[in-house]
Amino acid sequence: MIEFSNLDIIRNLLFATQWTILLSxxxxxxxxxxxxxxTAMRLxxxxxxxxxxRVYVEIFQGTPLLMQMFICFFxxxxxxxxxxxxxxxxxxxxxxxxxFLVEIWRGCIDTLPKGQWEASRCLGLGFLQTLRHIILPQAxxxxxxxxxxxxxxxxxxxxxxxxIGFVELTKVGTMxxxxxxxxxKVFSLVAIIYFLLCYPLSWxxxxxxxxxxxxx
Amino acid sequence: MLYFxxxxxxxxxxxxxxxxTVELTxxxxxxxxxxxxxxxxxxxxxxxxxxxxxxxxxxxxRNTPFIVQLFFIFFGLPSIGFKLSxxxxxxxxxxxxxxxxxxxxxxxxxxxxxxxQIEAAKVLGLNFRQMLVHVIFIPAFEKIYPALTSQCVxxxxxxxxxxxxxxxxxxxxxxxxxxxNFRAFExxxxxxxxxxxxxxxxxxxxxLLGKRLFAFREAR
Amino acid sequence: MSLVxxxxxxKYYGDFHVLKGIDLSINAGEVISIIGKxxxxxxxxLRCINGLEAYQKGGIVVDGNEVTSEDVQVRRLALSVGMxxxxxxxxxxxxxxxxxxxxxxxxxKKSKAEAEKIARNMLEKVGLAEKFDNYPDTLSGGxxxxxxxxxxxxxxxxxxxxxxxxxxxxxxxxxEVLKVLETLAEEGITxxxxxxxxNFAREVGxxxxxxxxxxxxxxxxxxxxxxxxxxxxxxQFLGAVL
Ligand SMILES: Nc1ncnc2c1ncn2[C@@H]1O[C@H](COP(=O)(O)OP(=O)(O)O)[C@@H](O)[C@H]1O
Ligand SMILES: [Mg+2]
Numbered sequence: 001m002i003e004f005s006n007l008d009i010i011r012n013l014l015f016a017t018q019w020t021i022l023l024s025x026x027x028x029x030x031x032x033x034x035x036x037x038x039t040a041m042r043l044x045x046x047x048x049x050x051x052x053x054r055v056y057v058e059i060f061q062g063t064p065l066l067m068q069m070f071i072c073f074f075x076x077x078x079x080x081x082x083x084x085x086x087x088x089x090x091x092x093x094x095x096x097x098x099x100f101l102v103e104i105w106r107g108c109i110d111t112l113p114k115g116q117w118e119a120s121r122c123l124g125l126g127f128l129q130t131l132r133h134i135i136l137p138q139a140x141x142x143x144x145x146x147x148x149x150x151x152x153x154x155x156x157x158x159x160x161x162x163x164i165g166f167v168e169l170t171k172v173g174t175m176x177x178x179x180x181x182x183x184x185k186v187f188s189l190v191a192i193i194y195f196l197l198c199y200p201l202s203w204x205x206x207x208x209x210x211x212x213x214x215x216x
Numbered sequence: 217m218l219y220f221x222x223x224x225x226x227x228x229x230x231x232x233x234x235x236x237t238v239e240l241t242x243x244x245x246x247x248x249x250x251x252x253x254x255x256x257x258x259x260x261x262x263x264x265x266x267x268x269x270x271x272x273x274x275x276x277x278r279n280t281p282f283i284v285q286l287f288f289i290f291f292g293l294p295s296i297g298f299k300l301s302x303x304x305x306x307x308x309x310x311x312x313x314x315x316x317x318x319x320x321x322x323x324x325x326x327x328x329x330x331x332x333q334i335e336a337a338k339v340l341g342l343n344f345r346q347m348l349v350h351v352i353f354i355p356a357f358e359k360i361y362p363a364l365t366s367q368c369v370x371x372x373x374x375x376x377x378x379x380x381x382x383x384x385x386x387x388x389x390x391x392x393x394x395x396x397n398f399r400a401f402e403x404x405x406x407x408x409x410x411x412x413x414x415x416x417x418x419x420x421x422x423x424l425l426g427k428r429l430f431a432f433r434e435a436r
Numbered sequence: 437m438s439l440v441x442x443x444x445x446x447k448y449y450g451d452f453h454v455l456k457g458i459d460l461s462i463n464a465g466e467v468i469s470i471i472g473k474x475x476x477x478x479x480x481x482l483r484c485i486n487g488l489e490a491y492q493k494g495g496i497v498v499d500g501n502e503v504t505s506e507d508v509q510v511r512r513l514a515l516s517v518g519m520x521x522x523x524x525x526x527x528x529x530x531x532x533x534x535x536x537x538x539x540x541x542x543x544x545k546k547s548k549a550e551a552e553k554i555a556r557n558m559l560e561k562v563g564l565a566e567k568f569d570n571y572p573d574t575l576s577g578g579x580x581x582x583x584x585x586x587x588x589x590x591x592x593x594x595x596x597x598x599x600x601x602x603x604x605x606x607x608x609x610x611x612e613v614l615k616v617l618e619t620l621a622e623e624g625i626t627x628x629x630x631x632x633x634x635n636f637a638r639e640v641g642x643x644x645x646x647x648x649x650x651x652x653x654x655x656x657x658x659x660x661x662x663x664x665x666x667x668x669x670x671x672q673f674l675g676a677v678l
Binding site for chain 1: 512517518529544
């Protein structure tokens with residue numbers, strides 16, 4: 001059996017953290033892109049498109065992220081679409097992230113008074129012009145803090161990828177635990193690393209929120 | 217091709233898994249909200265050291281993944297002498313998790329109570345506990361009820377992870393079934409659907425409860 | 437041919453009959469004051485005239501164009517109809533100058549320099565030239581409303597709709613806004629305003645329209661109508677207001 005010094009443990013965990021960060025970034029980028037598309041669909045005011053977005057949100061907010069990952073990974077491959085744990089994780093995290101972000105952003109757009117739309121209309125601005133010059137600049141300011149806040153959920157969500165065998169921080173944690181039989185130490189370290197990744201974002205999100213509330 | 221009928225022989229397994237998840241959800245919802253309420257009260261009105269302690273707990277939980285919390289409790293704690301069954305570990309982990317999130321949510325509600333309400337209660341001679349129970353809690357909860365109930369749904373869905381320490385919940389059942397009949401897609405698809413039903417049902421139940429809790433609104 | 441012409445306009449919110457056959461015709465240069473109890477349909481009437489709300493029966497013609505609530509039509513209408521709201525609806529993320537310049541640049545496609553010139557002119561007119569680079573939330577309510585007026589004027593509308601534009605203001609700020617309106621009236625702009633300022637209606641207005649339960653109940657010369665109301669409803673209303 002290989003002996004693991006504390007330094008070995010930490011080195012292995014930090015190496016794995018790179019994958020956690022990479023997966024988080026990929027999921028966040030995928031999630032925001034899809035959420036943007038969904039928000040655009042919703043803003044058209046077309047009732048069929050609205051319905052599609054609502055069902056999407058209902059499904060992906062109403063089922064466990066883990067189940068989404070299982071379906072993407074085991075489910076799709078049995079149906080003949082061979083898919084890696086990495087792709088399955090990104091795919092399901094994209095669903096998950098976008099379903100929450102589209103709702104968060106809707107809340108932000110809804111907080112803008114209806115008068116902003118009406119005043120723009122009375123000045124002769126078209127739908128896209130209103131969106132671009134009046135609604136989005138204000139909505140983005142409101143949405144930044146909760147979006148940064150949600151990125152913490154994305155990072156934590158990537159931990160589930162360990163269950164479908166993707167080797168990231170949590171997975172390496174369980175592997176090290178099996179090798180060292182020092183669960184207390186190993187999982188404490190894993191938790192600390194996650195905390196160091198997430199806490200600055202949580203903190204920054206709060207700062208942004210305060211700044212925004214003051215500037216109003 | 218999909219063969220959903222291959223799942224039928226295992227319906228008992230699914231059902232008992234579902235029941236485990238329901239049981240655990242009900243139990244931890246109560247425990248978690250109780251914990252959150254206590255912590256929020258401390259954070260709002262408590263001694264500053266106690267406040268600091270609560271803040272640390274909340275931030276630690278909110279900034280680490282649930283699965284790591286679960287592994288820490290189930291694998292880590294026994295190694296320093298606290299032996300826990302998978303079920304116990306799950307109840308503790310879920311409660312602590314919901315407790316942290318609901319602390320933040322409930323405190324936002326407490327923050328919303330006007331100073332006037334508190335002064336009115338004091339002037340009427342209510343003591344602190346009476347004031348909390350009779351004057352503060354109901355309106356505070358009304359404000360944040362939607363956020364609190366969504367958090368409960370999120371924690372219920374997050375509980376799928378406890379299958380990893382072999383609690384025989386719904387996800388465990390799904391894994392078991394697909395390992396026996398090799399119908400992974402069907403098995404997980406149906407399970408996802410059951411979870412979806414569960415979250416709809418949970419929200420529905422919360423709405424009913426909310427109508428009773430905040431009946432004073434209707435009475436106007 | 438009148439500038440604004442309403443013919444038997446009916447408007448429903450679902451089953452609720454808000455406007456019950458409105459006939460009204462307004463000539464260029466007129467100042468019309470619409471008065472009436474809350475809920476009598478005054479705002480709805482204005483919002484139908486500029487297409488913010490669709491109506492179900494009858495017809496509205498502004499400056500020779502039929503009004504519908506289709507987006508394209510509303511935008512064309514914006515060139516001839518300006519609107520000022522009770523709660524200003526300034527764009528908080530844009531400076532005073534930018535608020536006024538926005539529509540001339542992106543709707544009328546004027547150059548920045550040209551739009552700025554217009555904006556400065558209009559702000560001058562409402563007495564706020566020096567606030568060009570301030571943000572709206574640094575201004576008082578009366579000042580914000582004057583910016584809103586300048587913003588509407590920058591599109592050189594033929595008719596200006598004002599919906600209780602002094603109601604959200606502190607009493608001491610009402611005067612400055614009314615004074616701007618008065619100047620505009622003297623310059624000959626067509627004004628349709630929903631208002632509770634009876635003095636203004638009497639002194640500046642050419643005509644008063646009293647609305648009751650979704651109908652034009654009584655209309656006429658302000659000096660006559662306000663001192664000598666014909667219907668019990670108007671008597672009662674004036675009794676309550678004065
Ligand atoms: N968007 C709406 N949906 C349903 N009813 C409305 C809406 N807007 C106004 N109403 C109703 O139409 C009636 C007239 O409203 P409004 O034109 O705002 O009256 P006023 O401006 O004279 O106070 C009121 O009874 C009001 O409740
Ligand atoms: Mg009105």
